[in-house]
Amino acid sequence: MVNMDVDVEALKLWRRDTGSRPRIALDIDSTWAGVLPVIIDNFNKAKGTNFTVEDHIDWDFKNLGSDYMEMMPFYASAWINRWREISFLGDLSLTIELTKDYYVSLLTTRSPTSEGVTGGTVDTMHEWIRLHGIDKILPPAQICDPKQNKAKDFDYDAYIDDSPRLADTVMQMPGKIQFLVDQGYNREVKDDGKKIIRVQDANHAMRLLIEVARGTIVSEEPRMTIKLKKC
Ligand SMILES: [Mg+2]
Numbered sequence: 001m002v003n004m005d006v007d008v009e010a011l012k013l014w015r016r017d018t019g020s021r022p023r024i025a026l027d028i029d030s031t032w033a034g035v036l037p038v039i040i041d042n043f044n045k046a047k048g049t050n051f052t053v054e055d056h057i058d059w060d061f062k063n064l065g066s067d068y069m070e071m072m073p074f075y076a077s078a079w080i081n082r083w084r085e086i087s088f089l090g091d092l093s094l095t096i097e098l099t100k101d102y103y104v105s106l107l108t109t110r111s112p113t114s115e116g117v118t119g120g121t122v123d124t125m126h127e128w129i130r131l132h133g134i135d136k137i138l139p140p141a142q143i144c145d146p147k148q149n150k151a152k153d154f155d156y157d158a159y160i161d162d163s164p165r166l167a168d169t170v171m172q173m174p175g176k177i178q179f180l181v182d183q184g185y186n187r188e189v190k191d192d193g194k195k196i197i198r199v200q201d202a203n204h205a206m207r208l209l210i211e212v213a214r215g216t217i218v219s220e221e222p223r224m225t226i227k228l229k230k231c
Helices: 008-017 038-049 067-080 092-099 124-130 164-170 202-214
Strands: 023-026 103-108 142-144 158-159 178-180 196-199
Touching: 008 202, 038 067, 067 124, 092 103, 092 202, 158 164, 158 202, 164 178, 178 202, 196 202
Parallel strands: 023 103, 023 158, 103 142, 158 178, 178 196
Antiparallel strands: none
């Protein structure tokens, strides 16, 4: 079972130690943008398979009989050709509230040019951001070029992100925390509720951040429990 317990006292200490305006990185893929159903659909159409989002329980797609490199063209195609179908999972009102207490920026890892396995996806990502009115609230998304750096190299105090790889890194970084957006493929991550705080979705993380900034957080009940799926 996965519990979403939050160590409220640890979160309050983190908030106290990060100064007046902590910096929050908000991931796009599978955190704010529901791109996975489109990727899986692209994959199914090409392979004649019938996988669902729930079947994706391994970060590297091995459970779908695939791997990261094979899957990337389906990811790129989702953003380039089907970006209007990618759902917005966020809450703009909540985001506006968050920006009153924090510096908030979108941070996404993808090639900024047409090269590489994620190449060509930046322009339509900006279109998607405009379509959902996010550009009216947040500064232009920061693009992390995987050839040059990693999300951890950017100066943020907290990451709202679904990546289990980033969680491994954040665990080693003093002062940084990650709100790990719960997904089937990151359930193996050891979340301690202090540095790695498992959340139901990005909005759950934003609510916690707003509450801790305003001193209204008292206790955080586990929002849900999920049975671990065996591979
Ligand atoms: Mg992501």
